[in-house]
Amino acid sequence: MSPLTQPDPAAAAAIAAHRFGLGEPDLALVGEDARAWLRAQIGPADPQRGTGLPGLAEALARQTAARPADARDAKDALRAQVQADMRARLVTAATSTRPFAERLALFWCNHFTVSLGKASTQGLVGAYEREAIRPHIAGRLVDLLTAAVTHPAMLRYLDNHLSAGPQSTLVQRLGRRSAMAAAAAAAAASSGAAGTDAGPASTAPRLTGLNENLAREVLELHTLGVAGGGGLYGPWGGYSQADVSALAAVLTGWRGPRPGGPADATAGTEPDFDPAWHQPGPKTVLGRRYDAGPLALRAVLADLARHPATHRHIATKLARHLLADQPPPALVARMAQRLTDTDGNLPALYQTLIDAPEAWASAPAKLKTPEEFVLSSARLLRVGEQLARRAPDAGLAALGQRPHYATSPAGWSDLASDWLGPEAVWQRVEWAAQAASRQGAQVDARALAQASLGVLLSNATRQQLERAADGPQALTLLLMAPEFQRR
């Protein structure tokens, strides 16, 4: 089948709904032309559903207010906001009429992970996803990359707000101050004064220089890919420790909004950039020289977004997310080439995927992550509105994937082997049984299976559904069937 041939329409609707989308209760929603249904969804993600969802400034204010140990009400408010953000993410995806766009938004949120697992990011992840990721999923890669890396939530998550240039005015000043304090302490000691607590330890400056955390992850996770990675899909990486350190120096000063409000808006300044922390002088990243100042980061990110290794890395991750744990190398190569040819045009990347005959193979190869499983179950049962009403995470913590709490900057795994632990599968069974105990009596699982899965529904599963002892059991079996667990 060439990229221009249409897949079998009956299979195509089911594949579009479940593999590209997030599951549908009725394939009639997809219509005759599955590719057109997907194409029409390409665009920025819709605004999230929910009321009072905060922007960054509000979220930061809540975080600050909740810091004192006795600020009970403020801590409650922050907790409520974190739950509202979680609900917004789940309910939006579970009810969206543009599920392909939602899937892409979830993919990019995971690619550019910011997790609530750190004190510095408390309450910020919802705002981050709404501001840095969702508006930018269908533009140019450089804009998405820049929005993600320079968002204060990311800057804090990967410690960049603590990273200072060793020769920055701040570190110089702190150095002078601590030298003076040390001298004063020495003088006090030699004059015999007792009881001073100005020992050497407390006079050392807290900040002396770089924190490479964000720089390394930008190169390793967000753009070029880990050195030595790629394998079948062409080389990733191609950067050295010197490049990491140089990028860290470029990143210094990018700290997020200053406590006293935004800096004066004169030309060449950035509200989230504090020049006092910035390492002066030119830096060389991947053989290119960048002058000091906030513009350097934008220039480096533009070059990284243009880099063929970045394109291979991102093409591999997207194909892996969508199609198979080991996606076809030829398709990955076409996708990467398309990014290169279009200077990082993301809609063109998605279009290549939609056009690819490899994407329409009928056997579902991907195991759903817990979040995909929960979202698609809610969509199947048309209960997306109520999904997170009882628990803001819809039970996902027990399934091992608490939303907004990824366990590392690499995000959640897209490999089945990481989700197939016995306890994980057992938890899915229990989640399914619970959902079915609430919904199963009102739902004819046999009809639903046919309407939702169409030709993907196997005879074996159909038979098991027919034989189920009651409605809830049949629905549990449908939710746990291989063709619903996979996509």
Place this chain on the structure above:
Amino acid sequence: MPQHTAHRIDRRAWLRAASATGMGALAPWAGLSLAGAATPGGPRLVLMILRGGMDGLSAVPALGDPAFADARGALGRFASPALPLDGLFALHPALPSLHTMYGQGELAVLHATGLPYRERSHFDAQQVLESGGDKPFALDTGWLGRALAGSTRKAMAFQPAVPLVLRGHTEVDTWAPSARPDPGADLVARLERLYIDDVPLASALARARELRDNGTMPAPTVAGGMAPGMVTGQANGQTNGQTNAAGSVAPLAAPRQAALNLARQAAAFLIRPDGPQAAVLDLGGWDSHANQVADPGPLVNNLRLLDASLAALREGLTAPAAGDTWRRTVVLVVTEFGRTVAINGTQGTDHGSGGAALVLGGAVRGGRIVTDWPGLAPAQRFEGRDLRITTDLRAVFKTVLIEHLGVSPAQVAQAALPGSEHLPRLDLLRS
């Protein structure tokens, strides 16, 4: 069939008076508020739905029918003697408490009963059983819900969601323990069949099963204990996520304890002066396609559990704190269909038509078999395979709604059980 009697109204009036004066029932959860207005005392109806199709000829074997032994084969031979009811019928030896109640005149057994539905699908039959329609999905609310609609009478479902049978009424509470439902051995076996061609899922499930059976998985968070998770309407108190990240669950042996606890819990609510007038309980796992005589085995275990649950319910309703609740109670035990008369190739039975139902309680005129017995010989069966239905279950519902709950015949005919005007009322209740 019996005629209904005009003095039932008087009886209810007496019950209301008695309960208003004589009942200081100890409320186990004094702080809980229940849906609906408080009408102290009053009749109690418990509907227990046996999902999966209980084999009526195992629960209530027609030992005296000349065709019984031949048709049932191994299924007709019990390890210990069946418990005799009359010359024709007996109870399965796993039902000793029910046998005692029968002897005390508190249990009436219906046989060759069923629904106006003959297609043998669990889903469709349960939909008819609960909706009270004459065919599947003709009605989308429940007969009991419609019978109570417009009144302030309370109903309560002892499961996470409001079951179809109670839908249509606004005053419905649900109560369920706050643990996730245990998937159960039957479901796991079905999943294993589902995963025959999916090795990764199959091996993960098998491993999980093994770990559970060995007891190496984390202990259940609510083992045995019942955290009241009582809320009004559709919701259930169970929340997971942050507090239960370890996600532990009950072992496979737990369903028995859970069912008994649920029956005790139901009793505790029913004895409250402001308790529900109608309660719905589920007992699943009756789809006995194989190994029906195995002991322990799925069917025999389930019969024991049924017996123990009903005994626990009776115990709760006759306890000192319960006052006269048992005398005001009718318990209906029904299933969506019976099973084939003949044994199948796997020592079990397949989906059939007519089966048995139980009506028990202090308000029941028991110690009797209520049946128009059609016989078990092949020519007497429905389509040559099933026990023929000679008593429409809706006649039982109609009788209990009108004579026990005091629902007006007009409301029953027009709303609760449309199309039931021609059905006779049965002689089931004490007058």
